[in-house]
Amino acid sequence: MTDLTKTPLKPEEDVAGPFLPDDAVLIRDLNFSYGDRPVLKGINMRLKRGSRCLLIGANGAGKSTLLRILGGRHLTKPDDAVTVMGMHAFRDTKLNLIRAYMDTDWGMRTVAFAGYGVPLQADIPVTGMMSKLQSQHPERRDELLELLGIDPEWRMNRVSDGQRRRVQLFLGLVRPFDILLLDEVTVSLDVVVRQDLLRWLRRETEVRGATVIYATHIFDGLDDWPSHLHFMTNQGRTGWQGKLEDLEHYQELRRAGDPGPLLRIAERWLRTETEEQKRRKLREKELGTQVLDDKLSQPTLSGGGFAAGRMYDHFHEGV
Numbered sequence: 010m011t012d013l014t015k016t017p018l019k020p021e022e023d024v025a026g027p028f029l030p031d032d033a034v035l036i037r038d039l040n041f042s043y044g045d046r047p048v049l050k051g052i053n054m055r056l057k058r059g060s061r062c063l064l065i066g067a068n069g070a071g072k073s074t075l076l077r078i079l080g081g082r083h084l085t086k087p088d089d090a091v092t093v094m095g096m097h098a099f100r101d102t103k104l105n106l107i108r109a110y111m112d113t114d115w116g117m118r119t120v121a122f123a124g125y126g127v128p129l130q131a132d133i134p135v136t137g138m139m140s141k142l143q144s145q146h147p148e149r150r151d152e153l154l155e156l157l158g159i160d161p162e163w164r165m166n167r168v169s170d171g172q173r174r175r176v177q178l179f180l181g182l183v184r185p186f187d188i189l190l191l192d193e194v195t196v197s198l199d200v201v202v203r204q205d206l207l208r209w210l211r212r213e214t215e216v217r218g219a220t221v222i223y224a225t226h227i228f229d230g231l232d233d234w235p236s237h238l239h240f241m242t243n244q245g246r247t248g249w250q251g252k253l254e255d256l257e258h259y260q261e262l263r264r265a266g267d268p269g270p271l272l273r274i275a276e277r278w279l280r281t282e283t284e285e286q287k288r289r290k291l292r293e294k295e296l297g298t299q300v301l302d303d304k305l306s307q308p309t310l311s312g313g314g315f316a317a318g319r320m321y322d323h324f325h326e327g328v
């Protein structure tokens with residue numbers, strides 16, 4: 010078993026310098042709370058342009074929160090903790106011209122982004138939505154309509170969930186972005202569209218140098234797609250982050266011919282977390298007092314074998 014404590018790569022060091030020209034994201038000691046409830050604790054990240062980063066974590070780990078912060082929806086502590094494409098993630102509205110953000114809320118209410126406010130259950134065709142943007146990028150529009158299998162005459166009051174999702178993706182992707190933040194938006198897509206979309210996104214990163222950060226629980230067909238993983242623990246911290254190629258256990262599983270190494274790793278991290286949580290509860294019961302979460306929950310260590318990548322010091326506390 011690899012002793013991770015021997016080779017801790019410290020993201021604190023990665024993020025020590027300034028935002029560099031080839032950086033897409035720089036997060037420095039980000040803390041975030043909803044009211045008095047801390048959700049993100051000490052998150053650090055430096056992501057280069059052209060990266061495809063997969064956010065992994067249990068329900069409630071904070072993936073959506075982190076994406077919303079990157080998408081400029083929340084103020085942070087410290088105020089300048091998050092820089093996206095060299096700009097302040099929240100305050101710099103110019104970012105919205107090169108940043109795309111999509112989550113599963115869309116279609117439930119209105120097209121809130123881009124200032125349109127179009128009711129999405131209305132009797133309106135695809136061609137009638139964000140039509141100026143569509144006409145500004147005719148080639149991209151046609152490519153995406155084909156890729157997503159959209160009939161431009163579909164009317165939004167008569168589409169299925171999956172079709173609505175495809176339209177969301179179409180409208181969100183038609184403007185060329187430098188950074189794309191995706192929160193579980195591929196859930197209702199059929200297999201073919203999802204795979205084609207993933208391939209298209211890979212090309213966007215390779216050809217245009219765009220950066221994609223994608224939170225999902227569905228790992229089917231995702232092996233080899235991400236360049237980076239960021240595992241968020243249920244304690245609001247980073248459990249592991251780094252290049253997929255540096256995740257030794259992933260490489261071992263691949264060499265052994267495992268058909269779904271990504272799923273196996275995510276499952277193991279999450280299961281270890283669940284077990285740690287159970288142990289914590291049991292210990293709390295024994296002691297009659299609260300046990301500090303962070304002292305016990307260290308899935309990347311207790312799982313063993315997840316060498317290299319970036320570990321935070323607090324994961325080595327009490328090990």
Ligand SMILES: Nc1ncnc2c1ncn2[C@@H]1O[C@H](COP(=O)(O)OP(=O)(O)OP(=O)(O)O)[C@@H](O)[C@H]1O
Nearest residue numbers: 043044048066067068069070071072073074075224
């Ligand atoms: N608007 C909000 N107000 C208060 N608490 C919130 C809000 N949004 C999320 N939370 C809480 O913050 C924590 C992180 O939620 P978040 O949605 O970021 O997690 P997630 O990792 O995206 O989860 P999932 O995989 O279920 O989508 C959860 O405990 C959640 O209850």
